Amino acid sequence: MCCNSGxxxxxxxxxxxxxxxxxxxxxxxRGNYPKxxxxxxxxxxxxxxxxxxxxxxxDEFLIVTNKEYRDIVENQMxxxxxxxxxxxxxxxxRKTAAAILLSCxxxxxxxxxxxxxxxxxxGSEGYKDxxxxxxxxxxxxxxxxxxxxxEKPDTRFxxxxxxxxxxxxxxxxxxxxxxKAYAESSEYLVNSGMFVFQNGVFLNEVRKYAPDLLKAxxxxxxxxxxxxxxxxxxxxxxEKIAALPVEKAVFEYTNAAKVIRGQFTWxxxxxxxxxxxxxxxxxxxxxxxxxxxxxxxxxNQCEDRVVVANGLENTVVVxxxxxxxxxxxxxxxxxxxxxxxxxALQSFFGQGRVNYRRWGYYETLSEAAGYRVNRLVMxxxxxxxxxxxxxxxxxxTVVQGRVRVLSKGMMTELMVGESAMAAAGxxxxxxxxxxxxxxxxxxxxxxxxxxxxVVAQLGSAVTEADMGVEIDPFVRLKPAxxxxxxxxxxxxxxxxKRCEYDQxxxxxxxxxxxxxxxxxxxxxxxGLTFGAYLEAIGQKNWGWKCQSLANFPILIKFIDAKQALxxxxxxxxxxxxxxxxEYGKNEMWYIVDCEEGAGIYCGFNRDVTREEVxxxxxxxxxxxxLNWIPVEKGKVYFIPAGTVHAICKGCLICEIQxxxxxxxxxxxxxxxxxxxxxRELHLEKALDVxxxxxxxxxxxxxxxxxxxxxxxxxxxxxxxSSCKYFESRLFRIADRMELEIGEESFASLIFxxxxxxVSGEQTSITYxxxxxxxxxxxxxxxxxxxxxxxxxxxx
Numbered sequence: 001m002c003c004n005s006g007x008x009x010x011x012x013x014x015x016x017x018x019x020x021x022x023x024x025x026x027x028x029x030r031g032n033y034p035k036x037x038x039x040x041x042x043x044x045x046x047x048x049x050x051x052x053x054x055x056x057x058x059d060e061f062l063i064v065t066n067k068e069y070r071d072i073v074e075n076q077m078x079x080x081x082x083x084x085x086x087x088x089x090x091x092x093x094r095k096t097a098a099a100i101l102l103s104c105x106x107x108x109x110x111x112x113x114x115x116x117x118x119x120x121x122x123g124s125e126g127y128k129d130x131x132x133x134x135x136x137x138x139x140x141x142x143x144x145x146x147x148x149x150x151e152k153p154d155t156r157f158x159x160x161x162x163x164x165x166x167x168x169x170x171x172x173x174x175x176x177x178x179x180k181a182y183a184e185s186s187e188y189l190v191n192s193g194m195f196v197f198q199n200g201v202f203l204n205e206v207r208k209y210a211p212d213l214l215k216a217x218x219x220x221x222x223x224x225x226x227x228x229x230x231x232x233x234x235x236x237x238x239e240k241i242a243a244l245p246v247e248k249a250v251f252e253y254t255n256a257a258k259v260i261r262g263q264f265t266w267x268x269x270x271x272x273x274x275x276x277x278x279x280x281x282x283x284x285x286x287x288x289x290x291x292x293x294x295x296x297x298x299x300n301q302c303e304d305r306v307v308v309a310n311g312l313e314n315t316v317v318v319x320x321x322x323x324x325x326x327x328x329x330x331x332x333x334x335x336x337x338x339x340x341x342x343x344a345l346q347s348f349f350g351q352g353r354v355n356y357r358r359w360g361y362y363e364t365l366s367e368a369a370g371y372r373v374n375r376l377v378m379x380x381x382x383x384x385x386x387x388x389x390x391x392x393x394x395x396x397t398v399v400q401g402r403v404r405v406l407s408k409g410m411m412t413e414l415m416v417g418e419s420a421m422a423a424a425g426x427x428x429x430x431x432x433x434x435x436x437x438x439x440x441x442x443x444x445x446x447x448x449x450x451x452x453x454v455v456a457q458l459g460s461a462v463t464e465a466d467m468g469v470e471i472d473p474f475v476r477l478k479p480a481x482x483x484x485x486x487x488x489x490x491x492x493x494x495x496x497k498r499c500e501y502d503q504x505x506x507x508x509x510x511x512x513x514x515x516x517x518x519x520x521x522x523x524x525x526x527g528l529t530f531g532a533y534l535e536a537i538g539q540k541n542w543g544w545k546c547q548s549l550a551n552f553p554i555l556i557k558f559i560d561a562k563q564a565l566x567x568x569x570x571x572x573x574x575x576x577x578x579x580x581x582e583y584g585k586n587e588m589w590y591i592v593d594c595e596e597g598a599g600i601y602c603g604f605n606r607d608v609t610r611e612e613v614x615x616x617x618x619x620x621x622x623x624x625x626l627n628w629i630p631v632e633k634g635k636v637y638f639i640p641a642g643t644v645h646a647i648c649k650g651c652l653i654c655e656i657q658x659x660x661x662x663x664x665x666x667x668x669x670x671x672x673x674x675x676x677x678x679r680e681l682h683l684e685k686a687l688d689v690x691x692x693x694x695x696x697x698x699x700x701x702x703x704x705x706x707x708x709x710x711x712x713x714x715x716x717x718x719x720x721s722s723c724k725y726f727e728s729r730l731f732r733i734a735d736r737m738e739l740e741i742g743e744e745s746f747a748s749l750i751f752x753x754x755x756x757x758v759s760g761e762q763t764s765i766t767y768x769x770x771x772x773x774x775x776x777x778x779x780x781x782x783x784x785x786x787x788x789x790x791x792x793x794x795x
Contacts, residue, residue: 011500012135012196013111014058015103018047018065018073018118019093024270026335027323028301031350035269036118037072046269047118048076051083057131058114060519061085062106064099066092067232071356078379082527084519087230090238096193097249098241101206101217102224102233109200109673110483110501112138116194121274123265130260134196142258143205143251144196147189148266153179156270158191158247160259167257170247189259191247192266201256204675209253216241226514228531272316272325272332275299295329321353359384359432362442372449376430378403378438381469381536383431388422391448395421396430401438404431433469463538471537472523473761474749474775474782477530479507479557480516485673488562490652494593495558495770503562509772510556510748510793515661518772522765530774543745543777545795551583553795554726555659556750558592558770564648566679567601567622567667571689572641576662579685587657588721588728589637590791592752595650601626602637602645603695610687613666617683622667627695636720642691654750656793658725664689717792728793739782741775745794749773749784756786 020034029035036047044052051061063073067089077085088103100115107113112135134144145167147160159171159182170191174182182188206214220241224231251257267274276297288300293312300307300319307319316332318325325332339349353364359382366373376396378384386406396403397419405412405420406429413433414420422428424446432438479497487505491497497507508516512531520526525533534542534552546553559565570576570585577583589600605627616622626644629637631651639645644666647653664686668679717729731737733754741747749758751771757764758773760782767773767788775782784790 011059012057012114013107014054014061015100015113015115016047016050016061016063016118017096017099017115017193018050018063018069019090019099020119021066024333024335025272025275026349027318027320027325028272028299030348030352032068033072033352033354033356034069037069037076040269040275044079045076046121047073048079050116050118050120051077051080051085053122053124053127054114054116054131055080055083056128057135059084062088062103063118064088064090064103066090071358071361074358075356075361075379080527084527084529085229086529089230089232091233091235092238094238094241094243095245097210097213097244097246098217098238100195100246101203101214102221104199104203105218105221106231107199108481108483108501109198109203111199112196112500113199113202114194114196117268119269120192120194121265121267121269126262126264130262130264131196134260137258137260138196138198138201141198141201141256143202143254143256144258144260145251146192146194146262147259148192148262150183150188150190153183154190155179157268158193158245160189160191161187162189162259162261163187165258165260167251167259170252189261190266192262193268195246200673200675202250204677205254205256206250207675207677210244210249213242213244213249228512228535229529231514270333272297272318272327273329297329323348357384358382359430360437367449370445370447370449372444374442374444376438376440376442378430378432378440380432380435380437384429386427386429388425388427389444389446389448390425392444392446393421393424393426394428395419395443395445396440399439399441401432401434401436403438403440404433405429406431463536463540471541471776472525473763473780474758474765474773475520475525475533476522476765476767477510477518477772477774478521479509479518479772480511482506482508482516484565485671485679486561486563486565486649488560490560490562490593491558491770494652496768497770504560506557506559507770508555508557509750509770510554510774511659512552513555513659513661523763537776541746541776541778543795544743545745552659554656554748554793556654556656556748556772556793559647559651559653559655561647561649561651561653564669565646566665566669567626567644567646568663568665569644569686569690570639570641570660571662571664571685575689576660580662582662583658583660584641585658585660585662586641586723586725587639587655588726589639589647590654590656590720590728590730590752591631591633591635591637591651592654593633593652594631597630598650599628599630599648600637600645600651601648602629602639603627603643604692606694608692610690610692613690613692614683614687617667617681620667620670638721638723640691642689643695644690654752654791656721656726656728656791720791726793726795728791731790731792733784733786733788733790735787736783736785739784739792741778741780741782743777743779746777747775747782748791748793749775750791750793752789752791754786754788754790756784756788759783759785 018036025035028038037045039045065073070089137144155176158173161168220237223237224233287306288298289308290298291310293309296312296315298309298317302321309317314329316327316329355362360378362374362376364374398414398416403414407422481499482505483501484505487503491504491507511518512534518530520528520533572584604625608625664682666686672678717731720728720730751767753769755768758767
């Protein structure tokens with residue numbers, strides 16, 4: 001059995017809520033650099049610590065944050081090279097109910113989810129036991145929250161009233177008298193804002209107690225904008241969702257809530273005074289001297305300045321490069337009021353000296369009228385966008401690494417100690433082709449040296465292909481799993497897919513589709529979603545046939561139908577692009593295995609009309625007019641867009657299709673899931689796209705894949721399907737085969753049976769039954785060793 005293609009047992013998906021603004025810890029934090037991202041634990045942030053702390057329990061992270069912080073998150077995730085993550089970017093915050101619900105819609109119902117905040121300081125002792133207990137509760141259908149013992153009365157937090165492990169009530173932030181009463185009672189805990197639950201259970205509870213909220217979130221989720229490793233929610237759409245904390249939306253009403261009393265240290269870092277918590281090492285760079293002071297905290301972040309505190313009591317002193325705060329302890333939260341009363345301070349609250357970009361970050365070292373000095377740090381393989389400045393010239397000197405400067409149509413490479421410049425108005429682009437961080441000192445001079453002087457972003461970021469970076473000759477992929485109610489257990493039993501779902505309906509083996517992306521598991525891009533990997537290597541490495549395509553063109557999956565799939569139809573490109581903003585769907589089914597008497601529905605058994613089909617759906621007799629085809633192991637069926645179809649029970653199938661998730665359900669046998677909910681039908685759209693004529697079997701639609709007819713077919717593989725979207729061939733390898741790859745297309749390798757080695761260009765990996773290997777385009781030879789049955793797909 002394959003042991004490489006699934007995820008670890010006992011893992012969850014982690015939703016990190018990381019959208020808070022930067023006014024609580026000023027001047028350490030700023031509007032463009034909020035508290036969760038500043039370095040408070042030596043050389044890393046609370047956000048990074050949140051990721052590291054939960055990696056033993058979670059194999060993927062969904063980070064919910066404001067769109068302004070995308071570059072910070074992308075930069076700080078560089079510390080976790082092999083960790084898979086996605087982003088959910090908000091243009092405005094709508095409190096925790098919206099953030100959590102929109103995140104939940106990203107995952108299958110069977111997935112366990114762990115919701116955490118990015119700005120909590122948590123001790124390691126006792127944390128593991130609490131999380132593992134929460135996972136057990138969640139497996140039994142409970143919604144779990146974590147309550148913390150009350151150390152002292154505090155009006156900043158919400159509270160949980162509890163009996164044993166049962167939640168009695170959630171209490172909002174109290175006044176001081178109430179907070180004192182909670183602290184004196186044994187019935188209250190601080191609400192930590194962390195939750196563990198099975199996705200389907202949580203969504204079903206929301207459907208019971210806040211159906212309008214769920215409906216609004218589903219509608220907004222459907223209008224999200226997608227990018228390679230996440231999605232974006234606009235302010236216009238988000239404001240259609242009620243701004244509620246998740247406690248008020250569902251946890252106050254559900255009977256399924258349980259609370260775990262935390263036996264670990266916990267602190268919500270919400271003020272400068274919280275920085276004195278035990279175990280928190282401050283990132284202090286400068287010299288600070290404290291003499292004859294009592295109960296005083298001094299923090300100096302400037303290496304070139306000294307701070308001397310003498311004879312102070314009950315005081316907080318914080319010095320940064322551009323701002324100093326001095327205040328009595330306990331009043332730092334007044335900064336919000338100070339900002340409102342002093343608009344002139346806005347620039348100091350909103351902008352810090354460090355600014356993040358997709359390529360890295362820059363820190364302003366010195367600035368005055370007519371000049372500014374920045375320290376630029378660029379990640380390996382990164383590039384700026386092509387741009388120019390109307391009001392300034394720029395001069396760069398290399399301190400570490402090497403840089404390529406693209407200007408005036410010429411590429412110049414500079415090493416340590418070498419310099420280059422771009423005049424005002426001159427288009428330019430900086431690239432880091434190396435495998436280490438690039439550090440530059442940039443001196444900007446001119447009438448306007450501020451960042452707002454950027455005239456335009458005239459090009460796109462340069463890919464690894466553009467820079468000539470040598471990429472891996474191939475990578476193995478881990479699938480995304482789907483738990484649809486008709487699924488079975490064969491993908492676990494036959495292919496060893498490691499997934500905890502009770503039923504695994506589908507494994508998406510090669511997918512860059514946002515509805516379920518494969519994950520790269522080998523090579524230098526290990527841990528990236530397949531979409532992010534494709535973006536990194538550049539469209540040139542997809543092959544020249546793909547250059548005109550907006551998205552990666554194909555999706556390959558295994559399907560285990562323990563029960564029949566819904567009766568459905570897929571639209572063609574024209575209809576889908578107009579109505580759904582994605583491609584239509586033509587697909588091919590290769591019958592990997594089947595039970596006796598198994599079959600499929602494909603097309604109608606006679607000419608029908610739209611009105612007749614609609615009537616038969618409504619009176620539950622649609623199967624009477626469907627064309628039934630008994631299936632056999634090794635046969636291939638091509639399902640053109642517009643053809644009504646259904647995979648019936650007992651089929652194990654490898655499906656190769658256009659990269660689309662547009663499916664219109666006509667009929668679903670009136671089935672209900674384990675929560676008693678029926679699945680949505682799409683009758684009107686289905687009726688719009690159906691082909692109503694009698695199904696006619698043709699060589700294009702059915703192939704005898706179990707017969708290799710000629711010696712040429714043996715060498716080239718048996719053609720399973722060839723259409724304008726993809727071509728698939730079946731190879732049966734007895735011992736060893738060399739597969740030629742060209743510049744016209746990538747190649748997807750799906751190993752139906754066998755085990756052995758894939759090698760090429762001094763790289764090799766083992767393969768097992770059910771494995772998926774992606775080979776970028778380019779002239780090369782891939783060697784496949786070991787007896788196997790292999791499907792190779794190209795465009």
